[in-house]
Amino acid sequence: MGSDDFQPIQGMSDLAPPAIRRWQKLEAQARIVLHRYGYEEIRTPVLEKLSVFERSIGDTTDIVQKEMYVLEDRGGRKLALRPEGTAGVMRFVAGHGQDFQDGRLYYIAPMFRCERPQAGRKRQFHQLGAEAIGTPNARVDAEMIAMQVHLLHDWGLEGASIRLNTRGEPADHAAVQQGFRDLLRPLAGRLCEDCRRRMETNVLRVLDCKQEGCREVVKDLPPVTSFMSEASRAYLKDVCAVLDKLEIAYVLDPGLVRGLDYYRHTVWELTHPALGAQDAISGGGRYGLKMGNREIEGVGFAMGLERVMTALESRHLDDTGEPGTLVWLVTLGDELLDENLELAQTLRMRGIACRMDLVGRSMKAQMRAAGRAGATHVVIRGASEAEKGVYQLKTMADGVQREVTLPDLMEILAAGA
RNA sequence: GUGGGUGUAGCUCAGUAGGUUAGAGCGCCAGGUUGUGGCCCUGGAGGUCGCGGAUUCGAGUUCCGUCACUCACCCCA
Known part of the structure; x- marks a missing residue:
């Protein structure tokens, strides 16, 4: 083992031979699939102005409040290591006028979150993400989900399942939150300590709680869609219809919540049973981000590559490397x-x-x-x-x-x- | 941020109620074959016992602190 002097800092690790070969192979396969759907790579800086993330991800979210690596440069400008990939891409798109209005971009890049490490959670980790810029369109959402399934298929990863939900239009958000709060307040006594807090900070997370008591309470609640506009419900239906047509299996899960503020309409998550507590292999959704005086709309996802790797290992699908001369x-x-x-x-x-x-x-x-x-x-x-x-x-x-x-x-x- | 487990050779791990030069297997290097790999045999190199402090005549072993790894909570890909 030796001394700490030779260890990377907490939650970060060296990616070296022989394991790096599997990464290279995974990435090469992914690029082929992504190109097939018309996506092109974008490489944005690792470091951005703090405001890029505060405004887009939501300045009350945990990611922004306590998980970002924030620092100042010599001029006193506040910067942050990117905790996710969408914000940077949107910053890029916003700065390019009409050029990328319907852009299809992907990235394979390191992200940074200063959380306590555990299985499937590093402080520097790698995501493969894709963004399709453009106004809401159920077919684009469904195609995006199909592309993820395609990626997993070509990697030889089986056993993942898709959970699908909607956040509705921005106008619905307040109604949904208020609706659940009103229903839950009288039942607060039956909720766990965390959920009593979540009721005020992030009600939707109550729907996601693993505690027995909370689940009892939650299962009698109406679906999220009941607080939403007719248009929001119709949008979700359209997405489902396209997915059915493409024969993509999914489960509608009203309890699925995504962590970032910019999501609207379709949200989804891919989980894999081999992963343990952090079992999400990929997460995505439709979003709208305010960048300066522009608002960029699109749909995208991000896959945790470390998690994909461990899921692949559990299936004993290690590549043997190509022999060659x-x-x-x-x-x-x-x-x-x-x-x-x-x-x-x-x-x-x-x-x-x-x-x-x-x-x-x-x-x-x-x-x-x-x-x-x-x-x-x-x-x-x-x-x-x-x-x-x-x-x-x-x-x-x-x-x-x-x-x-x-x-x-x-x-x-x-x-x- | 909170809690549990772990930290001895490059790797996987033994180390008995604290006692002298800290062990094994694998790997590595060399020899057995004056120019030939995988198997076998023999030998060799390699360790601040994570780090710091305390107790003791004496600490890998006990205690405290610290760092890291790991798993879970929180949160999330």
């Missing part, structure tokens, strides 16, 4: 190291992966290293080969070795690569 060049005699390095370069320039030992170790050591690295071929070149102008080519799988000339060597290896 790997040549290990064994040198006998230090005086040949330079010439052999030149050969290695030649092979690499021709698209053949080639590794070699550069410090002049014993042949046994070099062979061991080749085996460990998963080399498919070993090329041996020592004094006698150099003298005759030939190469010993050994196939590792069957141990067969033969003497070849340079043109033959190139041809055989290039064919395999």
